[in-house]
Amino acid sequence: MRTSHLLAALGVLAGGITAAPSAAGADVIVPIGPDQGFHGLVNGAHDKAVIKMVCPGPAYPDQTGHPIAGQTLAVAPGAVSTKGGGYTGSLGTSVAVAVALSAVSTGEPIVFHAYNVPQDIPTSISLPCYGTGTIRFVPLPTSGTAVPDDVTVTYVNIAV
Secondary structure, eight states: OOHHHHHHHHHHHHHHHHTSBOTTSSSBOOBOOSSOEEEEEETTBSSSEEEEEEOOSSOOTTOEEEEOTTOEEEEEEOOOBTTBOEEOTTTOOEEEEOOOSSGGGOOOOEEESBTTOOEEOOTTSOEESSEEEEEEEEEESOOTTOBOEEEEEEEEETTO
């Protein structure tokens, strides 16, 4: 089989597999590919995103804690706009997120290969107990046309 026929067959097969509705029924799972706009989502939100934290004891400056279980990150298709959004660029086939406070608490990045497939925020990582921060969704592999999406989050300590 010639390469072009094989690629076309794989494209049809992949389209048939990935076009199934997600558990929510409304979103379609689609592979991330080159030259696509996207939005990073934190607990389903791109704007006014919140991460709930557990930080027992009295609050103090620069206090860190752990996110509660059941919180997610995801990538959704969408155009880059003045309200944000990323662009996969000429080479992008995935989007990575490294959720960590510092080099001391880095873990493996969370990598998305398809849109609308949430992944859990690890409860083992350390993040600020309160205040705001940024979670960066980075297209991979990167290129000169790739644009990351920065999502501003508010950390809320629920243990106070």
